[in-house]
Structure formats: C-alpha cells, structure tokens
Amino acid sequence: PVIVLHGFQAVKDSLTTYPEGVSGRPTTPFFNEKANEKGILLTSGHTWKQQRRFGLMTLRNLGLGKNGLEHRIQEEARHLVEYLMSERGQPLDPSVSFRQALSNVICAVVLGHRFSANDETFQQLSFFVSLLQLYDTFPWLMDHLPGPHKKVRSCEGFLYCFAKEEIRRHEESRVPDEPQDFIDFYLAQMCKDDPTATFDEGNLIQTILDLFIAGTESTATTLLWALISLVLHPDVQEKVQKELAAVLGPSQLICYEDRKNLPYTNAVIHEIQRYNCIAPVGVARQCVKDTTLLGLPVPKGTVILPNICSVLSDPEQWETPRQFNPTHFLDKNGNFISREAFLPFSAGHRVCLGERLARTELFIFFTNLLRAFTFRLPEGMTEINTERIFGGLLQPHHYKICAVPR
Numbered sequence: 001p002v003i004v005l006h007g008f009q010a011v012k013d014s015l016t017t018y019p020e021g022v023s024g025r026p027t028t029p030f031f032n033e034k035a036n037e038k039g040i041l042l043t044s045g046h047t048w049k050q051q052r053r054f055g056l057m058t059l060r061n062l063g064l065g066k067n068g069l070e071h072r073i074q075e076e077a078r079h080l081v082e083y084l085m086s087e088r089g090q091p092l093d094p095s096v097s098f099r100q101a102l103s104n105v106i107c108a109v110v111l112g113h114r115f116s117a118n119d120e121t122f123q124q125l126s127f128f129v130s131l132l133q134l135y136d137t138f139p140w141l142m143d144h145l146p147g148p149h150k151k152v153r154s155c156e157g158f159l160y161c162f163a164k165e166e167i168r169r170h171e172e173s174r175v176p177d178e179p180q181d182f183i184d185f186y187l188a189q190m191c192k193d194d195p196t197a198t199f200d201e202g203n204l205i206q207t208i209l210d211l212f213i214a215g216t217e218s219t220a221t222t223l224l225w226a227l228i229s230l231v232l233h234p235d236v237q238e239k240v241q242k243e244l245a246a247v248l249g250p251s252q253l254i255c256y257e258d259r260k261n262l263p264y265t266n267a268v269i270h271e272i273q274r275y276n277c278i279a280p281v282g283v284a285r286q287c288v289k290d291t292t293l294l295g296l297p298v299p300k301g302t303v304i305l306p307n308i309c310s311v312l313s314d315p316e317q318w319e320t321p322r323q324f325n326p327t328h329f330l331d332k333n334g335n336f337i338s339r340e341a342f343l344p345f346s347a348g349h350r351v352c353l354g355e356r357l358a359r360t361e362l363f364i365f366f367t368n369l370l371r372a373f374t375f376r377l378p379e380g381m382t383e384i385n386t387e388r389i390f391g392g393l394l395q396p397h398h399y400k401i402c403a404v405p406r
C-alpha cells in the first residue's frame with residue numbers, strides 16, 4: 001500500500017506529528033543489493049540515525065555557517081562566471097557547467113579538493129551521478145522497471161571505485177588530528193572503539209555516493225530553472241540587478257549573510273524554488289512501525305509519498321499559486337518574509353540533510369551570475385520550453401541561452 005499526501009496540511013502534519021513513525025525508506029530486493037542498507041539516503045533505523053547524525057555534525061564541523069565551505073562555493077561561482085565570460089554572450093547550454101560547478105562543491109566537502117572542468121574522471125563522475133539520482137529517488141519502482149539495471153550497475157562500478165580510491169588516498173595522507181574534509185572526519189570516527197557503531201568502509205563509500213547523488217543535480221536543476229524564470233520575467237531580472245548594484249560593490253565577495261540586505265533577490269530565489277518545484281514527491285518514505293497519520297491508523301510497511309509540489313502550489317497557502325510572483329515572500333514594505341508552506345526540502349526527521357548547504361549555494365551562485373550577466377534568449381528565439389521532464393527530479397529540457405556581460 002502507498003499513501004500519497006496532498007496539500008500543505010496533510011504533508012506537514014504527517015511528516016512532523018509522529019516523525020519517527022514515517023522515518024523509513026522503502027526497501028526492495030534491487031535496492032537492498034544496491035545500497036546494501038548502507039549510507040544515509042536509503043537506509044532506515046539504527047544505521048540511518050548514526051550516519052545521518054554524523055553527516056550533519058561533519059557538515060557543521062567543516063564550517064557551513066562559518067567561512068570554510070562558503071569560501072569553496074564562492075570559488076566555484078567565480079570559476080563559473082569566468083567560464084561564462086569566455087563565451088562572450090554567445091548562445092550556450094548551461095547544464096554541463098552548472099552540474100560541474102555543483103559537483104565541485106561536493107568534491108570540496110567530501111574529498112577536500114576540486115577538479116578542473118576538462119578532467120576526464122570528473123566528467124564521468126558528474127555524468128554518472130546525474131544518471132543515478134533517478135534510481136535513488138524511486139527505489140520502490142526499480143523492481144518493476146525492465147532493462148536499465150545493467151546501465152546503473154556500470155555507473156555504480158565506476159563511482160564505487162572512485163570513492164574507494166579517494167578513501168585510500170586519504171588513508172595514506174591524512175594527519176589524524178587535523179581532519180580537512182568529510183572522508184578525514186569519517187576515517188577518524190572509524191578508529192573509535194564502539195561496538196554499536198556502524199562506521200565502516202561500506203557505509204563511508206555509500207555515504208560519499210549519497211552526498212554526490214543528492215547534492216549535485218538538485219541544486220544544478222534549480223539553477224537551470226532559475227535562468228528560465230529570469231528570461232521569462234525580464235522585469236524581475238532587472239529589479240534583482242538593481243538591488244544587487246545598490247547593495248553590493250562590483251567585485252565584493254558575496255556571502256550568504258548578504259541576503260539580509262537583499263530582500264527582493266532573496267524573495268526571487270525562494271519563488272524560483274516554489275514555482276519550479278523540482279522534487280515532486282521528495283524521496284519516498286516508509287512507515288517503520290504502526291503509526292497514525294492525520295488521525296488515521298496506518299500499518300508498518302506502508303509507503304508514503306509526500307507530494308511536495310502540491311504543498312508549493314497549495315491554493316490555501318499561496319495568493320497566486322500558478323503564477324511566478326516573488327511577492328509571495330515580501331511584506332507590504334518590501335521586507336522578506338518566510339512562509340510556513342515553503343517546503344522544497346521536505347520536513348520531519350528526514351528533511352534534506354543539505355538544506356543549509358543548498359540554500360547557501362543557490363544564493364551565492366544566483367547573485368554572482370546576475371551581478372555579472374543579463375540572461376537573454378538567443379537572437380531569433382522567442383520562446384523557451386517550460387515543460388518538465390518527468391523523473392526523480394523535474395528537469396527542464398536542454399536549452400540555449402545568452403549570458404550577456406553587463
């Protein structure tokens with residue numbers, strides 16, 4: 001049995017009233033074999049709790065919220081701006097460069113270094129990660145689909161070897177008391193003597209893959225939709241650029257903290273996430289015990305699909321749910337306001353582990369791009385395809401756009 005939760009109230013209440021009861025992930029023979037009940041994204045129970053807690057703590061230790069990781073994001077934004085500058089306003093497909101920039105942020109978190117865009121291993125990594133993300137979002141479907149398993153296995157083989165090689169490199173070079181990245185922190189944790197611990201190489205490899213799979217395509221896809229929304233709403237684009245020019249210096253390093261002085265820009269980024277809901281049903285959940293949802297008894301094992309798009313377009317929550325309208329996040333005086341029904345990262349115990357990282361990435365990439373460029377459709381083109389490609393993430397069709405230096 002599967003329950004689809006529809007609308008803000010149903011999703012919010014079901015995921016947060018008895019959050020423990022709905023904290024599992026569906027398991028199927030295919031996925032048991034694939035993730036082997038390891039890592040964060042597809043595990044349940046004791047392993048998931050330990051790996052998730054450790055993942056959150058390590059992201060904090062690596063300095064999100066302070067300056068460490070933010071600095072890496074700024075660096076990637078600079079590389080992206082430089083690449084787009086080199087194209088001199090000619091039509092280009094931004095998808096590969098966006099995906100690589102976001103992959104490089106995860107590389108910085110997990111591996112402690114970035115790759116250059118023409119590195120062959122890196123190109124394969126970015127491509128395979130984008131393929132695998134689909135299978136992780138719909139684990140429960142996999143047993144019913146014919147064919148694609150073999151392709152998935154060859155991606156996994158590559159990613160598995162890649163992760164293993166990085167772990168070996170870290171084992172050789174790490175300084176025990178000075179962890180520099182996620183792998184260093186994890187290896188230090190593995191050395192601790194605790195009989196209940198689930199920190200072993202298998203869980204480390206799967207967690208590395210989880211961070212790449214969950215943390216690259218999601219943010220890259222949001223930025224691809226952002227450009228579409230901007231070319232469709234040139235007035236919004238211009239208003240953001242004016243606000244950026246009034247508040248930031250032309251070469252000032254942009255920090256996440258700056259959002260507080262950029263209410264309109266911040267509202268536009270939120271509206272991009274709301275209007276272009278990218279994770280239609282988040283990642284499927286499963287009841288780990290008999291529980292209660294919206295006052296009704298639900299047996300252990302029931303699969304739960306929270307329809308996140310229905311929350312982000314709930315007519316009881318949003319004034320103009322079907323329109324792109326940044327004032328959803330502004331009060332009468334133009335101040336930014338948070339909205340309870342803004343749940344693109346889901347809610348409850350399994351809320352996106354990378355929410356803070358993703359928000360920082362979106363803000364820093366978006367502001368750097370709009371300070372440097374005006375985005376326009378190529379000469380002679382009057383329309384852009386806004387249909388979503390259905391999958392684990394709702395992605396736009398490939399498109400070309402001009403990043404015209406300002």
Ligand code: HEM
Nearest residue numbers: 040041214215218219279282283345346350352353354358
């Ligand atoms: C715009 C970007 C992103 C969106 C919209 C997004 C959204 C989501 C959603 C809806 C879930 C499912 C939560 C649930 O089961 O209820 C999720 C889980 C997850 N996300 Fe994100 N995410 C984004 C970026 C990231 C980034 C950058 C990372 C990197 C650290 C990340 C890591 C994860 C992980 C590890 C999980 C699994 C958590 C668990 O199972 O406990 N995400 N994300």
